[in-house]
Amino acid sequence: MRVREHDVVVYGATGFVGRLLAAYLAEHAPRGTRVALAGRSRARLEEVRRGLPAAARDWPVVVADAADEDALRALAESTTVVATTVGPYLRYGMPLARACAGAGTHYADLTGEILFVRKAIDECDAVARSSGARIVTACGYDSVPSDLAVHLLHERARHDAAGGLLDTTLHARAKGGVSGGTVDSSRAQLEAVATDRRAVKTLFDPYSLSPDRKAEPDLGKQRDPMSVFRDADTGDWVGPFVMASFNSRIVRRSNALREHAYGRRFRYRELSAYGDGFVARQRANVFTAGLGLAMKAMADPRTRPVFDRLAPSPGEGPSEKARRSGWFSMKVRTTTETGRRYLATVTAQGDPGYAATTVMLGEAALCLALDGDRLPPAAGVLTPATAMGDALVNRLRARDFTLRVEEIPGA
Incomplete structure (x- = not known):
């Protein structure tokens, strides 16, 4: 250069x-x-x-x-x-x-x-x-914490000769505001889907960002969970994570670009975690219902004007105090081919989408x-x-x- x-x-x-x-x-x-x-x-x-x-x-x-x-x-x-x-x-x-x-x-x-x-x-x-x-x-x-967490899991498993990664799940928790830019990006994708039906297939294919789609293994459906349930491994109530569909495809692209170094049976998903107990379950239900309503309101031309008035505009952002008080925590658990299990943790202070x-x-x-x-x-x-x-x-x-x-x- x-x-x-x-x-x-x-x-x-x-x-x-x-x-x-x-x-x-x-x-x-x-x-x-x-x-x-x-x-x-x-x-x-x-x-x-x-x-x-x-x-x-x-x-x-x-x-x-x-x-x-x-x-x-x-x-x-x-x-x-x-x-x-x-x-x-x-x-x-x-x-x-x-x-x-x-x-x-x-x-x-x-x-x-x-x-x-x-x-x-x-x-x-x-x-x-x-x-x-x-x-x-x-x-x-989107998507540094997800991508680097799995990168670190792979490096540790390789160092320990533990074999490839198998089922891998990220639990996300955060305190922060919704970005107007993120909302506008969702609008742009909806506009593209309305004019190009092939875009729908791209959005729903778990390997849509892979360099060679035909080289990807057939591991069955890898849909992002859209309901609330109790995670059997942690005991937490979990539900859909708003950026799971994007982050998961970035992580799978990393695996493919590395010639599937993470493993040919690597399965990956992301969830929002709310903790244990009745209050956590109710919080998960409320957030999941709200997310579903927001997505439907944005997608329906009849309700989109109302959604646009309520949603943050591009270029808007939280105050400095709010940015400082935010935080995020991502915990990623995996099982390897030899049966060993690992936990990657990525955390930081500051509003996730801004600071x-x-x-x-x-x-x-x-x-x-x-x-x-x-x-x-x-x-x-x-x-x-x-x-x-x-x-x-x-x-x-x-x-x-x-x-x-x-x-x-x-x-």
Whole structure:
């Protein structure tokens, strides 16, 4: 890769999450890291820059509209990494992803959109493999904790000669707000489904993001659970996790990109966990019912206007106090082919969709820009685990994230 003008460009720096990311990099990027702010309005970019810590006052600004392919190409050619917060990615993300793939520029985003990732694979993977670009999707709460947790389980099982992973389940708990961007991404996928019936098959296929669908094992139905039940292993009441359908496909893609190193009988699912007892069960029922109603309201043209008025708008976000008070905890249990059992734990302080996600995307961008000799040898449309692996694990640990694996006693 030739010498570039910038190390990291924050694209979408005038948006809510873009501002958070710029502020994070101003505080935590190593001294001398060349960061630029990019978006479609020079005036707004300069306004954002004025509000950042002193370390960012001399950062350059780059004007590039999401629909201007020439400007995006020039942007990509100027930097080692682009970290983009501009979504919904299905509407606005492909021109930038294509530009980065063609320019050999690493790319990190926050998408939680199955259809966008599938489109990026189809249009960018071969080009990125040829240019050496790492096009890394899902670098926030979706899907870094899920992907790295299973990565760590695999590494531990391999170290212990415990065999491949079999049934693997993630239990998610969190305190945080609903992102307006996440809601808008769901709208974008619904719009795509309305005009392309093939998109329905992509959304419901558990291996829809795999590099070679025909090479995947037939393990029967792997549908995301949509009802409340008591987990026999933990005793917790559990129900559907809102991002399970996306995260699970990212994790399965990681397995496939590693030539099924996790195992040919690896089965994976994600659930929301509520704890034990009557109150936990009622909480699970209420949340699950509310989730179902929200999905139906968003999908039905008759009720969508009401839903849109009540849902958070893109660009809206919680206060600084609310962002600080949030947290998430993910516990992933697996059984291996030799019968040994392990538990991976990933936790962090801060609202998952904003504060914690900002750290994950910021460290992913720095990892891609600065840790080249410590990254796995890979290029193409990748996942966090296959693009960065232990390098990103170590960076997040240094930012007070918990990422650990332990063997479950008596297994």
